[in-house]
Amino acid sequence: MRLFFALEVPADLALGIADWRARALPLAGREVPAANFHITLAFIGELAEAALDTLCREVDAQIAARPAAAGQLQLDQVGYWPRPGIFWLGPQTWPDTLGGLAHKLGGLGARHGSERRRDRFQPHVTLFRHCTTPPPAPTELPQFALPYREFLLMESRQGRHGVRYAPVAGWSLGD
Ligand code: 2AM
Secondary structure, three states, X not given: OEEEEEEEOOHHHHHHHHHHHHXXXXXXXXXXXXXXXXXXXXXXXXXXXXXHHHHHHXXXXXXXXXXXXXXXXXXXXXXXXXXOOEEEEEOOOOOHHHHHHHHHHHHHHHHOOOOOOOOOOOOOEEEEEOOOOOOOOOOOOXXXXXXXXXXXXXXXXXXXXXXXXXXXXXXXXXO
């Protein structure tokens, strides 16, 4: 199973973001479908199905020991990473608790063999993949509020019509 931890983008917000993308940005690279919008907290990669229960119990224990807080992100900037060729929408600032959660989840992934991220955590929704040149600035600045009260363990499945993400488990965040 190819797994990652993520914050979900609610369907109505995803449609709002897709509308803004169509209005404010030219087509760049490959457009990510609105149904696939999410914010990756930590990428796990391939995990044997037999190890899934262990991973979930480890997350339970982490959350019980140090509950992470629910919150809200203001998605108010865009960015471009030339190496993966990703054009993204994300917040300029975010709660330390969210960075802490991403770090802890990344640590659990590392125990199961995934590579630890070396770059700084930047929450983001990928809008376009495979961009070869930086897209121009949006004609309309983004301003989307993304409230989050839980995070999900997602499975990435390659289908005939492209990749699809399916939730495998979820954890509520405290106040
Ligand atoms: P993204 O978060 O930049 O969009 C499922 O594949 C998700 O995990 C995608 O959202 C993807 O990028 C992220 N992802 C894929 N491979 C990754 C890797 N090697 N390191 C970190 N994140 C990765």
